[in-house]
Each structure stands twice: as C-alpha cells, then as structure tokens.
Amino acid sequence: MSEPQGAEAVVLVGGKGTRLRPLTLSAPKPMLPTAGVPFLTHLLSRIREAGITHVVLGTSYKAEVFQEHFGDGSGLGLELEYVVEDEPLDTAGAIRNVAHKLREPDVMVFNGDILSGVDLRGVLTTHRQARADVTLHLVKVDDPRRFGCVPTDEDGRVTAFLEKTENPPTDQINAGCYVFRREVVEAIPQGRPVSVERETFPGLLAAGARLQGHVDASYWLDLGTPAAFVKGSADLVRGIAPSAALAEGTGEALVLAGASVDEGATLSGGTTVGAGCTVAGGAVVEGSVLFDGAVVGEGARVERSVLGANALVQAGAVVSDAVIGDGAVIGARCELRHGARVWPGVVLPEAGVRFSTDV
The missing domain is CATH 3.90.550.10 (Spore Coat Polysaccharide Biosynthesis Protein SpsA; Chain A)
Structure with a gap:
C-alpha cells in the first residue's frame, strides 16, 4: 500500500x-x-x-x-x-x-x-x-x-x-x-x-x-x-484494540521475558506480567497490569488492578479495582477494593484489614 x-x-x-x-x-x-x-x-x-x-x-x-x-x-x-x-x-x-x-x-x-x-x-x-x-x-x-x-x-x-x-x-x-x-x-x-x-x-x-x-x-x-488504563492494556493483549507493536500474539495473558509464573497460578482477562515479576502458586490475576518486578504471593487475588514496579501483594491478599504504587507492600489477607490507591513505598499490615480509599 x-x-x-x-x-x-x-x-x-x-x-x-x-x-x-x-x-x-x-x-x-x-x-x-x-x-x-x-x-x-x-x-x-x-x-x-x-x-x-x-x-x-x-x-x-x-x-x-x-x-x-x-x-x-x-x-x-x-x-x-x-x-x-x-x-x-x-x-x-x-x-x-x-x-x-x-x-x-x-x-x-x-x-x-x-x-x-x-x-x-x-x-x-x-x-x-x-x-x-x-x-x-x-x-x-x-x-x-x-x-x-x-x-x-x-x-x-x-x-x-x-x-x-x-x-x-x-x-x-x-x-x-x-x-x-x-x-x-x-x-x-x-x-x-x-x-x-x-x-x-x-x-x-x-x-x-x-x-x-x-x-x-x-x-x-x-x-x-x-480503570480505563487497565481496560486498554487488557484489550490490547486480547486483540480487541489494534496495535502494530505487540511482538507476540494476542491472548488471555502476556508474560514478558524474565517473569516467573507458577504453573498453579491462573492468568486471564488480558493480564500483563512484566519482566522480573513473580506470581506464586494458587494466585489468580485477572485483567491486570503488573509492572516490572511486582510480586503476587501464594493464593492472592488481583483483579482489574495495576501493581507498580516492585510492588508486593502478600499471600491471601485481595486487590480489586485498585492501584498499587511502586514498591508498596500489601500485607497478607488484606483486601483493597473499589478504586483504592496505595502510594509508593506504603506498607499495609496483615490480618484482613480492608481499604476502599487512598492509602
């Protein structure tokens, strides 16, 4: 042409x-x-x-x-x-x-x-x-x-x-x-x-x-x-939105080189797992964006969310419709929902604390 x-x-x-x-x-x-x-x-x-x-x-x-x-x-x-x-x-x-x-x-x-x-x-x-x-x-x-x-x-x-x-x-x-x-x-x-x-x-x-x-x-x-950023990234991964920049084919998830995803983890919904990330066994990551170095612990659940670079979601935590800043730590069994944002470097405690606002 x-x-x-x-x-x-x-x-x-x-x-x-x-x-x-x-x-x-x-x-x-x-x-x-x-x-x-x-x-x-x-x-x-x-x-x-x-x-x-x-x-x-x-x-x-x-x-x-x-x-x-x-x-x-x-x-x-x-x-x-x-x-x-x-x-x-x-x-x-x-x-x-x-x-x-x-x-x-x-x-x-x-x-x-x-x-x-x-x-x-x-x-x-x-x-x-x-x-x-x-x-x-x-x-x-x-x-x-x-x-x-x-x-x-x-x-x-x-x-x-x-x-x-x-x-x-x-x-x-x-x-x-x-x-x-x-x-x-x-x-x-x-x-x-x-x-x-x-x-x-x-x-x-x-x-x-x-x-x-x-x-x-x-x-x-x-x-x-x-929310729109997460949706846009997921739509690109799944091939719903067009791009000439995707080196790999489209699908339910994009796992970049250097990432480690346990075979017992579930990735879906156009999730991107960045370089150096770790997703442990039993974890579920749906329609989310994991920046480089982010870690999702055993049995944790991440839905329609963004994890910043080197962020850590510990075992059993739930992160839904949330944004986690670079280097932040979400304690084991914490729940973050409904647009919560955690600022870079913030460490949230364990034991089922629930948040639905900025932290």
Whole structure:
C-alpha cells in the first residue's frame, strides 16, 4: 500500500496524568507500560503502519523521558522530533507550539492518551476529498452525555461544538484525532493557551472554514483513569484494540521475558506480567497490569488492578479495582477494593484489614 504523500503527525504528550497518580509520579502517562511496552509505542506503531514517518512530539511533563526512550525514532521506522512546552498551552496552543517543525501540507494531530482503532488513512482521505481546513475523527458512543458532542450535516460537515448535556442531539463526540491544513496551524495564536473546542474550532466555523467529520464506531478509549488504563492494556493483549507493536500474539495473558509464573497460578482477562515479576502458586490475576518486578504471593487475588514496579501483594491478599504504587507492600489477607490507591513505598499490615480509599 502506498504511503500518503504530504502528511506528517503531531502527538501531544505534555499532560501530567494527575488522574492516574500514583502511577504517573515516576513516568508520564504515555510512557506507562501498556501490554508490555510504553503506551505511546502502540500509537506510534499505528502512525507508521499508516505510512506516516515524520512525527513531532509535543512534550512537557518529564519531557526527557520520551527522548531517552525513543531517540530519533529510527527503531520504529520513524523520524521523531521533540518540542518542549514550557508552560501549559492547552490543545491548540500546544499544536501551534510545534508549528516550526512542520513541513507538509497536511498535519495529523493525536492526543497521546487515546487508544483508538480508527482507520488513519481513511481520516486523511476524508480530509482531502472534502478539501477541508480541519477534519475531526468523531466516534459514536453509547452514552454521549459524558462528553461534548459534535453534530454534522448530511455532507459530513461539522455544524457546532456543544457542551455536555443531558439530552445531546447526536451520539458523535470529538475523538482526539484531527487533520489540519498546515496554514490553519500557523494561524493559531502563539505563546498563550488556546483551546481547540472553545476557541479554534468555533472561530473557524464562524469564519466559514470547512470543518469535516470522519464518523465511525471504531474502538475508542481515553486512558485517563486507572480503570480505563487497565481496560486498554487488557484489550490490547486480547486483540480487541489494534496495535502494530505487540511482538507476540494476542491472548488471555502476556508474560514478558524474565517473569516467573507458577504453573498453579491462573492468568486471564488480558493480564500483563512484566519482566522480573513473580506470581506464586494458587494466585489468580485477572485483567491486570503488573509492572516490572511486582510480586503476587501464594493464593492472592488481583483483579482489574495495576501493581507498580516492585510492588508486593502478600499471600491471601485481595486487590480489586485498585492501584498499587511502586514498591508498596500489601500485607497478607488484606483486601483493597473499589478504586483504592496505595502510594509508593506504603506498607499495609496483615490480618484482613480492608481499604476502599487512598492509602
């Protein structure tokens, strides 16, 4: 398949990921291990698979981590460049901040925390066929009340940007993937925060610009919360969400090299077991993410949770819908449920103590 000429990509990865703390205390959200590799690797692999090779990363929080890991991008078949945002500029401001690195007529822009199955070539084709100034990927969701919605006319042209409402007129929402004509990027005000949905897009509509919608019902997930992060990783492992970065086939579990899983343990639901992890006999790990070096003791149960690097869940403990920080210890027969978060290095006592809040 031929490569799309005249297109490049911008990926915005400057957020602090506060909703994912304590996981993001040590790494930016797009660098969290997701199905065995940093999440950003999955997005970059799909960009490369679509034939785009020049990618600019708009970074801010822990900016050096991205360049240390990905370098010039040659390992992924890409040419990567980096622009650091010194102060928060919102989405449009962050796009404008990288404009000096752009060189192609069409610029695909991605939010760096979205897991999506959209046909990237299809979005670009929609943009070019419509001769649009900006094209937005709009995804249909079951409950649009949780999002602002974006109605389109019979030609697919965007007609408005609406705030959250109890009675949305459409089930189409902004999916965080766009194609901009480069001239539109260069016209965004420079050096100050600018919102795409509150300023740039409404301003373009008012000026008569063509904003086109590429509407589909593909897989889509915002990885902004611990529950969504766990689900996204599990869906990648099981092959429900697409990626070109999974070295091994999909299945119920992904066990990385150097991990030790007792034959009496049960792994299911798209679990990832990181390098150097240990899962003891009788343990059950379902739909969870174990960062490198985590340990699950004998008979322990871990469900839909994240265990940070070198975290320890002792024998008989139950961890359900929880986040365990790096190096934390969950004592034998403890129970953590309902979104509990344990901060790095915290040691919880044994003997059946129950927690359902942050610790």
